[in-house]
Amino acid sequence: MTEKLHFDFPIERERYELQEAPSYRFETDRREFFRYLGAGILIVCAAKATRAGQESGGGRRPSGEALPQEISAWLHVGDDGGVTVFTGKVEVGQNIRTSLSQAVAEELHVSVAKIQIVMGDTQLTPYDRGTFGSLSTPVMNLQLRRAASAARDVLINLAATQWQADRTRLVAADGRVTDPTTKKSVEYAALVKGQQLTESLPAVDPLAPAAEWTVAGQSLPKVDGRDFVTGKHQYPSDQKIADMLYGKIVRPNAFGATLISVDTRAAEQIPGVTVVHDGNFVGVAGPSETISQTAAATIRAEWKSDRQPSSKELFEYLKKNVLPRDPDDTPPQIVGAVETALVAADHRLQQTYTVAYIAHAPLEPRAALAQWNGDRLKVWTGTQRPFGVRSELASTFHIPEDHVRVLMPDMGSGYGGKHTGETAIEAARLARAANRPVKLTWTREEEFSWAYFRPAGVIEITSGMRKDGSVTAWEFHNYNSGEAGIRTYYDIPNQKIEFHPTKSPLRQGSYRGLAATANHFARETHMDELAHVAGMDPLEFRLRNLQDERLKAVFTAAAQKFNWGRAKTGAGQGFGIAGGCDKGGYFATCAEVSADRQSGDVKVVRVVTAFECGAIVNPDGLRNQVMGANIMGLGGALFEAIEFEDGRILNGRFSKYRLPRFSDVPEIEVVLLDRKDLPSAGAGESPIEGIAPAIGNAIFNASGVRLRSMPLVPDGLKSA
Amino acid sequence: MATITQLNVNGTSRSVSANSQESLLIVLRDHLGLTGSKYGCGEGQCGACTVLIEGTARRSCITRVGTVADKRITTIEGLATGDRLHPLQQAFLDEGAMQCAYCTSGMIMSAVSLLNGNPNPSVSDILDSMEGNICRCGTQPRIVAAIQKAARNQKGAGQ
Numbered sequence: 001m002t003e004k005l006h007f008d009f010p011i012e013r014e015r016y017e018l019q020e021a022p023s024y025r026f027e028t029d030r031r032e033f034f035r036y037l038g039a040g041i042l043i044v045c046a047a048k049a050t051r052a053g054q055e056s057g058g059g060r061r062p063s064g065e066a067l068p069q070e071i072s073a074w075l076h077v078g079d080d081g082g083v084t085v086f087t088g089k090v091e092v093g094q095n096i097r098t099s100l101s102q103a104v105a106e107e108l109h110v111s112v113a114k115i116q117i118v119m120g121d122t123q124l125t126p127y128d129r130g131t132f133g134s135l136s137t138p139v140m141n142l143q144l145r146r147a148a149s150a151a152r153d154v155l156i157n158l159a160a161t162q163w164q165a166d167r168t169r170l171v172a173a174d175g176r177v178t179d180p181t182t183k184k185s186v187e188y189a190a191l192v193k194g195q196q197l198t199e200s201l202p203a204v205d206p207l208a209p210a211a212e213w214t215v216a217g218q219s220l221p222k223v224d225g226r227d228f229v230t231g232k233h234q235y236p237s238d239q240k241i242a243d244m245l246y247g248k249i250v251r252p253n254a255f256g257a258t259l260i261s262v263d264t265r266a267a268e269q270i271p272g273v274t275v276v277h278d279g280n281f282v283g284v285a286g287p288s289e290t291i292s293q294t295a296a297a298t299i300r301a302e303w304k305s306d307r308q309p310s311s312k313e314l315f316e317y318l319k320k321n322v323l324p325r326d327p328d329d330t331p332p333q334i335v336g337a338v339e340t341a342l343v344a345a346d347h348r349l350q351q352t353y354t355v356a357y358i359a360h361a362p363l364e365p366r367a368a369l370a371q372w373n374g375d376r377l378k379v380w381t382g383t384q385r386p387f388g389v390r391s392e393l394a395s396t397f398h399i400p401e402d403h404v405r406v407l408m409p410d411m412g413s414g415y416g417g418k419h420t421g422e423t424a425i426e427a428a429r430l431a432r433a434a435n436r437p438v439k440l441t442w443t444r445e446e447e448f449s450w451a452y453f454r455p456a457g458v459i460e461i462t463s464g465m466r467k468d469g470s471v472t473a474w475e476f477h478n479y480n481s482g483e484a485g486i487r488t489y490y491d492i493p494n495q496k497i498e499f500h501p502t503k504s505p506l507r508q509g510s511y512r513g514l515a516a517t518a519n520h521f522a523r524e525t526h527m528d529e530l531a532h533v534a535g536m537d538p539l540e541f542r543l544r545n546l547q548d549e550r551l552k553a554v555f556t557a558a559a560q561k562f563n564w565g566r567a568k569t570g571a572g573q574g575f576g577i578a579g580g581c582d583k584g585g586y587f588a589t590c591a592e593v594s595a596d597r598q599s600g601d602v603k604v605v606r607v608v609t610a611f612e613c614g615a616i617v618n619p620d621g622l623r624n625q626v627m628g629a630n631i632m633g634l635g636g637a638l639f640e641a642i643e644f645e646d647g648r649i650l651n652g653r654f655s656k657y658r659l660p661r662f663s664d665v666p667e668i669e670v671v672l673l674d675r676k677d678l679p680s681a682g683a684g685e686s687p688i689e690g691i692a693p694a695i696g697n698a699i700f701n702a703s704g705v706r707l708r709s710m711p712l713v714p715d716g717l718k719s720a
Numbered sequence: 721m722a723t724i725t726q727l728n729v730n731g732t733s734r735s736v737s738a739n740s741q742e743s744l745l746i747v748l749r750d751h752l753g754l755t756g757s758k759y760g761c762g763e764g765q766c767g768a769c770t771v772l773i774e775g776t777a778r779r780s781c782i783t784r785v786g787t788v789a790d791k792r793i794t795t796i797e798g799l800a801t802g803d804r805l806h807p808l809q810q811a812f813l814d815e816g817a818m819q820c821a822y823c824t825s826g827m828i829m830s831a832v833s834l835l836n837g838n839p840n841p842s843v844s845d846i847l848d849s850m851e852g853n854i855c856r857c858g859t860q861p862r863i864v865a866a867i868q869k870a871a872r873n874q875k876g877a878g879q
Contacts, residue, residue: 093820093857221816228821229809231756231796235822238755246750289746290739363760363768363822363856412758412822413857444761620816624859628819631858654765654854662847665860 016455016482016509033076033198036124040078040192041154043147044200073126073140075104075147077155081175081189083108083115085144088128089136090120090384091410092418094684095621096136098223099216102617103141106208106216107148110175110188112223120386120408130385132416132510134583134682141617141680145207145216150199158191210615210676217676219620224410236382236411237367237441244369245274247430247440248292250282251450254305254647255507266298274434275299283426285434309505310645315354315458318479321503329501330483336494341473345464347533348473352460353522354709355481356641357453357506359652361659364412365447370427371437376403381424382411384510389421396425397432415632416510417451448652453642454511455504457481459522464494469534471545476523480504482515485582485689488523490545506644512629513688516582517636521710524578524693529706538577538697539564548581550612550675554588555579557671558610562590572596573605574702578693584681585613586673589630589690592666595702600716604634604664604695610671611687614678622683626670629688635660637692639714724789729754730798740786744778745769747785748795756796756825760854767853770826770833771795777833779852796825799832808832811870812863819857827853831867840871 033042073087085104091097097117105112118124120131152172159177160167163184171178178185210217227233252259262282264275273286273295282301286292309317325331342348368381377397383389386406394401406424423440431438442450457480464473474492480502487497511517531541539559546552555577559565564577572595579588592606611626639658643650651657692710700706705717722740726733729752738747748754748771757780760768764779771780772794799806805813808828818824827850834841834849841849846867855863 093818093822095819221813222818222821225813225816225818225821226805228818228824229796229805229812229828230800231754231825233821234755235758237759238749240753240755289750290742361856363766363820363854364758365760411820413820415856441759444763624816624819624862627861628858631860632856653763654761655763659854659856660858660860661854662850662860662864665858668861 016514033074034196037076037084038078039194039196040076041151041195042198043075043150043154044198045073045143045147046201073143073147075144075151077108077151077188077192079189079193081114081187083110085115085117085147086125087117087119087140087144088125088387089140090131090386090408092131092384092414093412094136094625095222095618096131096140097410098220099137099617099621100141100144101223102216102218102220103145104148106213107145108152109172112215112220114175119410121405122386122390122407123405127387130388130419132384132419134585134685137617137680137682138584146201149207150201154197154199155188155191158195159186162186162191210680216617217615218618220618221620234409235364235367236369236380236409237364239369239380239409239439241369241371241437244437244439245285245287245430245434246289246292247283247285247427247438248296249426249440249446250296250299250301251446252280252303252305254303255308256647257303257305260302260304262302263300267295270295274430276430276433278429281426281429283430285430285436285438305647308647311356311641311643314356314456314505317505318456318458318502322479323501323503325499325501330486330499332496332498333487334496335492338473338475338494338496341494342462342464342475345472346467347465347530348462349465349526349530349533350460350462351526351529351708352458353525354459355457355518355521356710357456357508358511358636358640359448359453359642359657360415360417360451360511361447361657362413362415362417365442365444366418366423366451367439367441368424368427369437369439370424370431372428372431372435375399377428378405378407379424379428380407380409381421382414383408383418383421383424384414384416385419388419389424392421393424393428397428415512416514419510420452422450444654445652448657449649452507452509455481455508455515457515457518459518461522461526463526463530465530465534469531469536469541469544471530478515478519481518484514485516485519485580489548489551489581490527490542491547492545506642512632513582513685516580516686517633517689517692518710520578520580520582520689521692521696524580524690525696525708528576528578528693528697528700537565542577542579550586551579551581551588553673554586554610554612557673558588558590558608561610561669561671562608564590570594572702574698574700576694576696576698576701578690578697580689582686582689585611585683585686587611587687587690589694591691591694591698593695593698593702595699595717597703597717600713600718602638602699602713602717604638604666606667607691607694608669608671609687609690610673611683612673612675613681613683615676615680616672616674617680619672619674622672623670625683626672626687627668629685630668630691631660631665633688633691634664636710637695637712638664639711641711641714722786724785727752727785727789727793728791729793730795738785740784740789742785743781744771744783744785744788744793745780748780754795754797758822758826760823760826765852765854766823766826767830768823768826770829770853772829772833775833775836777830794829796829799828806832807870807873808835808866811866811873815862815866815869817859817862817866819859823853823855827855827863831870834867835871835874839874841867843868
């Protein structure tokens with residue numbers, strides 16, 4: 001049910017979060033590192049808190065011993081003074097490249113400009129399951145701080161030996177070790193000259209407490225920001241190599257369709273074009289994007305597919321198609337006796353909530369450039385799981401994983417939508433046939449249809465409450481949307497909480513916040529309904545049923561900034577509040593809406609989100625994440641929904657699928673609570689989860705109309 | 721079909737060999753290696769491909785190259801003067817107005833066009849003229865702040 005990692009909050013299982021185990025363990029030889037990196041100091045981090053280190057009382061293993069089997073990251077200090085860090089995590093816009101640089105700079109006492117981070121290259125970086133689940137900060141930030149701290153200790157030891165000085169009085173600062181007594185000082189670069197020292201990290205290292213941070217904890221701008229404002233940065237879709245062809249795939253006319261017949265003769269006549277027909281796969285590679293498009297358009301393909309459900313019948317379909325639980329799925333969580341408590345309650349409330357499929361719509365569609373060299377394959381692609389894509393490629397093309405290298409240039413976002421390797425496989429298939437490198441960039445329409453969606457879901461809640469507003473019974477059934485954030489953080493003595501897997505008409509998978517958005521929407525809407533039944537203020541009602549101090553703190557902070565409880569100043573004005581916790585982040589969101597029942601127009605006027613995720617690594621980066629999550633969440637809250645029928649997406653383009661635009665964006669204020677006494681958690685996901693119920697509750701407050709489906713007002717309020 | 725052989729891009733005459741019906745975006749990216757302009761939707765709905773034609777914002781993905789063969793084309797790569805960033809590029813950096821930044825070049829080009837025609841835009845002018853540009857990461861408030869800052873800085877520099 002929960003996996004306790006080496007940080008302080010539980011990670012709930014999420015069945016849609018792809019996270020397969022490594023198919024083989026990375027093994028390496030320290031000499032290989034130095035051959036590649038040159039002389040210096042190498043610090044190797046074990047992927048798990050090393051048992052060996054713990055058993056031996058926390059002492060470091062001596063240099064030269066075999067490296068740990070499972071490595072999570074390594075760090076090299078070179079004799080040019082440069083620091084190179086290797087991690088399998090990837091940068092997708094969440095600003096992790098910058099915040100990891102800060103962590104290293106903090107412990108190693110070098111300037112951020114000296115640090116280069118190599119990310120998501122399966123040949124150069126250690127295995128990593130992927131960048132998802134808000135784990136990069138709690139896991140990798142900590143690992144790299146430890147590595148940097150160890151490197152600093154090695155450097156101080158080198159200086160102490162050189163100077164025959166007591167190491168405890170030496171100070172590391174600004175890329176130098178200094179002896180304050182003798183005033184001797186030496187640069188790191190000079191210290192490591194000619195050295196090939198390796199340290200393998202133990203589990204625990206004394207780290208600078210957050211209260212003493214000087215670089216971490218500051219608002220450092222994006223480390224390579226200049227490359228982005230000048231157009232210099234090369235995203236996956238910008239990659240180009242000599243001799244490269246452009247790929248284009250002929251898509252089926254429905255999901256799950258089988259190819260009956262295909263006529264590729266016209267395409268084959270076009271000079272420079274290679275046509276591939278292999279089972280259900282039909283594609284072309286040609287000397288330009290335009291020629292490949294033209295060639296693909298000449299191909300006549302006939303497909304056969306089965307009847308499939310439509311979005312109109314989605315929620316009935318989910319309820320009717322419940323599947324048995326997998327052994328790994330969370331079993332029902334039962335506390336007390338919910339049936340008895342329901343009978344004894346003064347008020348009972350039963351409601352159903354629904355959540356539509358929505359699309360990630362990353363602005364950069366999936367793209368891959370594939371290059372074969374004999375039976376060795378190199379692919380540049382946008383993915384949150386470079387090592388997962390490597391496995392997919394190896395298995396698809398029947399080659400060993402070490403013959404495949406996947407590189408992930410910092411990409412144009414993912415939001416959980418780029419976990420899989422279809423584009424890489426398609427480009428590689430075309431490249432193998434053409435015997436030339438092939439780049440494939442999905443069109444927007446392909447991205448909408450052939451990627452995957454955030455799971456849709458039906459949530460049924462039955463609750464019981466005493467007259468005084470204490471919730472005594474809570475029965476919660478989630479159909480399909482998933483398990484993240486399913487448990488209630490309210491203090492309810494009798495609970496039954498159950499996830500029901502179902503068949504899904506569409507391919508579904510990870511998404512920013514994933515099921516926690518649906519579960520918070522249902523729970524926080526229902527709590528608002530109960531507050532109304534009890535005749536209590538929604539905030540007061542929540543605080544009454546809440547023990548968790550961290551959650552209370554964000555509710556109070558958001559309410560204070562929002563000036564919760566103030567009188568309305570106009571017709572159609574409404575205020576709503578919602579909050580929760582997920583993946584180590586605590587959030588509360590207040591929303592003000594203006595709802596016009598005549599025209600049906602709903603405008604979100606103002607949003608305040610209070611957020612707490614332990615010690616803050618980069619306040620400006622965090623504000624940017626929290627604000628962005630609110631704006632992205634606004635789309636799913638108000639109008640985003642995938643429409644589909646008989647295996648086809650009906651609104652799969654930007655002119656048909658409405659995304660939040662400038663005029664939709666309310667005034668947004670972010671209140672950050674910095675808990676320097678708590679470990680840093682990730683923040684890319686959980687702040688997206690409060691906005692939908694906050695807006696829904698505000699619409700009720702404005703109009704008396706209770707909305708229980710996400711999106712809330714795809715066609716305005718009148719249709720509700 | 722007519723072939724386009726010359727384009728005036730970023731103040732330089734560039735040789736190309738493109739079918740006049742091809743999209744300007746493809747020619748910029750694939751023929752001239754100017755990949756700062758991005759593909760986002762191919763239907764002029766997201767603004768990631770925005771360039772300037774004679775100083776005015778245009779969606780290059782739906783612009784046929786034949787229609788701009790004799791026009792001045794400016795892309796994000798042509799905005800800075802040597803090492804000195806354009807005031808809008810600097811303002812986007814100063815305000816941290818990006819996350820994944822895939823939309824950034826299109827945002828900056830749209831904003832340059834706005835300030836070319838309206839050096840002192842109101843917030844509502846900014847929202848109106850940026851409505852066709854999508855930032856999926858949700859940095860719109862910072863983008864508005866960056867445009868306001870650049871407008872102030874340009875005014876300061878001009879006096």
